[in-house]
Amino acid sequence: MGISDRKEREREELRDRILVAAKALFLEKGFEKTSIRNIADRIEYSPGIIYHYFRDKNEIFHALHQGGFLQLMERMKVLTSVRNPMERLKAMGSIYVEFALENPDMYDLMFIKEAPIDHVFNSEHDQWKEGGGTFNYLRSTIDDCIREGHFSGHDSEALSYLIWSTVHGMVSLSIRKRCEVVLPIRQDKIVVDGLxxxxxILDRL
Amino acid sequence: MGISDRKEREREELRDRILVAAKALFLEKGFEKTSIRNIADRIEYSPGIIYHYFRDKNEIFHALHQGGFLQLMERMKVLTSVRNPMERLKAMGSIYVEFALENPDMYDLMFIKEAPIDHVFNSEHDQWKEGGGTFNYLRSTIDDCIREGHFSGHDSEALSYLIWSTVHGMVSLSIRKRCEVVLPIRQDKIVVDGLxxxxxILDRL
DNA sequence: AAAAGTAATTAAACAGTGTTTAAAAAGTCT
DNA sequence: AGACTTTTTAAACACTGTTTAATTACTTTT
Structure with a gap:
């Protein structure tokens, strides 16, 4: 059936347009301040239509959320070419921070915003599994470092969490504007300097 | 004038009742989901009254924000009795994490939530100056550590930011429920383990 | 004690929100 | 061309933060 094929295609096209509009608006004015009517306006449809493609506003959030992880994972791919595990670990940190600073709103969406957890985490084929995959990759990189004699006396899982937290802490304080006041001068450089x-420190462990 | 004294007292009493109600509701259902009408209901006044005590909803947020810093600073006072700067630094980390885990919503309010920055930071007699004071105390502690031969080759300001970020990262990932998925088993212990x-690591620097 | 003046409090309205409903329009199939 | 589906919409509901003018309560003065 050619017709239902086209229908299916058109359906997906509109779904995509909703997502594109929603993403643009989220990144423009933030999640909370973007209304369903705003999104509808931008794609020149009535607000109601959105509920034929997403259960609610959070499901739109969720869809974008997944996209963010795909982006981040894409960037992480170059790490396979870094053989030395300590270098790989540091490169991972750089990529993570770079991604966060270049896509602050997407990062916010992925790691800072309090999302209706049910929607974000409960579904089966969830990109958080991939996010977890990224975490596991961090863990295995640290395991590699340990095998090379680094981080002796450390628990790899807790250490992984610590290291993740360190980069997350720096970028999230920056994104949520908590350093502007405390560090009035070097606002924009502080994250890179901190890294x-x-x-x-890592070089000595 | 006894009468205007009482009036002043009553005014402050009602202001306090608004804050108490707002805090309870914020911690119950979160900032966004707490409405002015909710707060008014709880103190059995009409919604309009709140605008005679606070310019808008954000100013309520701001008032609570300040209270949080006072609480945290209160806890930090015991640090003056810890002479060894490295021990003081670690004790500071413990207090910070303890405060965050015991008052997750207040911590959220203080360091994670995106607040209307104008209100939170622009006022003169702002508790962020005290928050900044806490940061400066961290910095001076680290300076003390450096004077004792630790952290050689480090920039103290950037290092302070890094260390703050580390503890902030751990508690904020926990508070915003990003470890539940990645670390399904030790959810509640992971922050303490990470610390x-x-x-x-600090012991080796 | 009664009138005047001031401060505290409220009801009502405004423009916006997410979401649901039933109706209308458009497209497809017999 | 008429019956049947799907897509799309307008309208409504119950909320939201905030502002306004009106009302009530209280204090001061006469």
Missing amino acids: EEFFK | EEFFK
Whole structure:
């Protein structure tokens, strides 16, 4: 049936347009301040139509959420070419921070915003599994470092969490504007500077 | 004038009741989901009254925000009795994490939530100055550590930011429920475990 | 004690929100 | 061309933060 094929295609097209509009608006004005009517306006449809493609506003959030993980994972792919595990670990940190600073709103969406957890985490084929995959990759990289004699006396899982937290902490304080006041001068450089200090520490472990 | 004294007292009493109600509701259902009408209901006044005590909803947020910093600073006072700067630094981390885990919603309010920055930071006699004071105390503690031969080759400001970020990262990932999925088993222990790993690292610097 | 003046409090309205409903329009099939 | 589906919409519901003018309560003055 050619017709239902086209219908299916058109359906997906509109779904995509909703997502594109929603993403643009979320990144423009934030999740909370973007209304269903705003999204509908932008794609020149009535608000109601959106509920034929997403159960509610959170499901739109969820869809974008998944896209963010795909983006981040894409960037992580170059790490396979870094053989030295300590170098790989540091490169991972750089990529993570770079991604966060270049896509602050997407990062916010993925790691900071309090999302209706049911929607974000409960579904089966969830990209958080991939997010977890990224975490597991961090863990296995750290395991590799341990095998090479680094981080002796550490628990790899807790250490992984610590290291993830360190980069997350720096970018999230920056994104949520908690350093502008405390560090009035070097606002924009502080995350990169902090990461540098972090690398200095890692080099000694 | 006894009468205007009483009036002043009554005014402050009602202001307090609004704050108490708002805090309870914020911690119950979150900032976004708490409405002015909810707060008014709880104190058995009409919604309009709240605008005679606070310019808008954000100013209520702001008032609570300040209270949080006072609480945290209160806890930090015991640190003056810890002479060894490295021990003081670690104790500071413990207090910070303890405060965050015991008052997750207040911590959220203080360090995670995106607040209307104008209100939160622009006022003169702002508790963020005290928050900044806490950060400066961290910095001076780290300076003390450096004077004792620790952290050689590090920039103290960037290092302070890094260390703050580390503890902030751990508690904020926990508060915003990003570890439940990645670390399904040790959810509640992971922050404390991570802090332990952090201390192990600090002991070597 | 009664009138005047001031401060505290409210009801009502405005423009916006997410979401649901039933009706209308458009497209497809017999 | 008429019956049947799907897509789309307008309208409504119960909320939201905030502002306004009106009302009530209280204090001061006469």
